[in-house]
Amino acid sequence: METLKTEQAAPKQAFLLPRVPRWRSLLRSFALAKDPLPVLDATLARYGDTVELFIGGVEKSILTRDPGLTQHILQKNHRNYAKSKFTQGFSRYIGHGLLTNEGPDWLRQRRLIQPGFHRQRVAGLTGLMQELTAETLAPLAAQAASGGGAVAVPVHELMTRLTFRIIARSVFSTNFPEAELDRLAGLITEIQAFFVRSIRQPYLKPWFRLRGQFRYHDALAAELRAQLGGYIARRQAANQQPNATPPDDLLQMLLDVRYEDTGEPMTSDRVLDEALILLIAGHETSANALTWLTYLLAHHPGEAAAIRTEMNAVLAGRPPTFEDLPRLGKALFAVQEAMRRYPPAWMVDRVALADDAYNGLHIPKGTLFSLYFYGLHHDEKYWDAPAEFRPARFAPNPARPVQPFAYVPFGGGPRLCIGMQFALTEMQLVTLELLRRFEVQWIAGQPPVTMQPLITLRPRNDFQVRLRLVG
Ligand code: HEM
Structure with missing residues (x-):
């Protein structure tokens, strides 16, 4: 391995962090923009679990896969850490809901909305989740039946369709026309993709401006808001009707809740x-x-069979x-293991609001942190054979508990994902329903499936599996 004296990793007890020099960060900025995970993994393997570097050669940031530091930032001293200007920038397009909100206003909103996601509330949505999963899988079963018992499906497309239908119906109840749902999902995808590009390649901003890209995406965001605003206004009008019986969905929950202090x-x-x-979100x-889980199950038929047997x-x-x-439990463990192997939220950022210290490390106000969840989920210090798919890791085992904050698919501390219970229920149900009807088989000869870390970790290109009717 190439070594440079000035770049050697600091000894364990040192107060100074190892630092990737700016020239090296700059040199790697293209590789980082194109395929961040190998660059970040190699950086940590070379310098240690926490390292200072320059994102895109420009922005100084601390990259970490240290569970203790992650817990310090997300939980123990969370008040001192806000989301960075990168996340804040997203609010230009998506507004100031829980994900992008901060400080006392965030806390007030979180307290208000949290009860809407309690276990029992999620239990009430199970029927809907199941209905939509059955509706989505039934035509595939019919196709399989008339096609010799099996059908090939593009997995990411299928799962995106299904999960968008589940969340859209859970929020708005309305049985949207297909074209309207596709337009909504398309707007969200296009806005996100542009936002990620503008962050990853800040030097392209003048070019984007020149090409009217910011204006174009602002217009998409306005269309999205107008569409949703229309649904909300229609619901409010319907609620005014005599003998109105509003549906028990998440929109109604948002309309019904009242602030504790004002009653408004x-x-x-x-x-x-x-x-x-x-x-x-x-x-x-x-x-x-679910896409990664299907990929893994297609490669590990024994694990799929164990879920089916149970x-x-x-x-x-x-x-x-x-x-x-x-x-x-076996379906849940497989879901959990898929999220360890391929964490959808692969990196989360925070910025220090005031000077702080952690284990002798001085953290000046304004320090930007990149909490590298993918790195935590693959660290051999906490996981045996981290590249392997082993759902049994998540079976309760008091002798080998998972190290706190080494597994953080839903984040941690007070900003833990509010939809965690919803998502786990949804993913467990979809997995069970899929395996109840089909065997999931890998189709040989497809290009290798690689990871594309945008805001979430998705496959770079879609892939297919063969769904064979269970005999
Ligand atoms: C596999 C599915 C999911 C994963 C991996 C996931 C992951 C996460 C993570 C890591 C965070 C914390 C981000 C941070 O600290 O910066 C988060 C926050 C959030 N998630 Fe999820 N999420 C999932 C599903 C959902 C669902 C289904 C919903 C809604 C129904 C949802 C709504 C939210 C919201 C509103 C926040 C912001 C919470 C706050 O800051 O108060 N998520 N999610």
């Missing part, structure tokens, strides 16, 4: 911000996790209910 409801604009955040993450023993052929889920 949210303004319509805030309801829109929060509903939009739920749509955005609530589908791509789950879609990616399911047959518990359910004897009927669809699962929310109450059954705790007895169907």
Whole structure:
């Protein structure tokens, strides 16, 4: 390995962090923009678990896969850490819902909305999740039946469609026309992709400006808001009708909640911000996790068979209910392991609001942190054979508990994902329903499936699996 005296890793007890010099960061900025994970992994392997570097050769940042430091930032001293200007910049397009909000206003909103995601509330949405999963898989089963017992499907497309339908119906209840749903999902995807490009390659900003790209994407965001604003206004009008019976969905929850101090409801604009955040945060993450899980199950038929065997023993052929889920642990462990191997939220950022210290490390105000969840989930110090798919790691084992903050697919501390219970239930149900109907088989001869870390970790290109009707 190439070594440079000035770049040697600092000894364990030192107060100074190893530093990747700016010239090296600059040199690697293209590789980083193109394929960040190998660059970041190689950097940590060379310098240690926490290192100072320059993102894109420009922005000084501390990259870490240290569980203790991650816990310090997300939980123990969370008040001193806000989301960075990168995340804040996203609010230009998506507004100031929970994901992009900060400080006392965030806390007030979080307290207000949190009860809407409690276990029992999620249990009430199980029927809908199941109905939409069945609706999505039934035509595939029909195609398989008329096609010799199997059908080939593009997995990311399938899971994105399914999870978007689940979150859109959970929020708005409405049975949207297909074209309208596709337009909504398309707007969100296009806005996100542009936002990521503008962050990863800041030097392209003048070019984007010249080409009217900012204006164009502002217009897309306005279209998205206008569309959702229309649904909300229609619901408010319907609620005014005599004998109105509003549906029990997440939009109604946002309309019904009242601030503890004033007794007032949210303004319509805030309801829109929060509903939009739920749509955005609530589908791509789950879609990616389910896509990777399907990929892994296709390569590990033994794990799929174990889930099916457990399911047959518990359910004897009927669809699962929310109450059954705790007895169907194998599907949940597979979901958890897929999110370890391919964490949808692969990196999270924070900035220090005031000077701080951690284990002798001085953290000046303004320090930018990149909390590298993908790195934490693959560190051999906490995981045996981290590249392998081993769902049994998540079976409760008091002798080998998972190290706190070495597994953080939903983040941690007070900003832990509000949709965690929703997402876990959804993913467990989809996995069970998929395996109840089909064997998932890998189709040989496809290009290698590689990772593309945008805001979430998705496959660079879609791939297909063969769904064969269970005999
Ligand atoms: C596999 C699925 C999911 C994953 C991996 C995931 C991951 C995360 C992570 C890591 C965070 C914390 C980000 C940070 O600290 O900077 C987060 C926050 C959030 N998630 Fe999720 N999420 C998932 C599904 C969902 C779903 C289904 C919803 C909504 C129904 C949702 C809504 C949110 C919201 C609103 C926040 C912001 C919470 C706050 O800051 O108070 N997520 N999610």
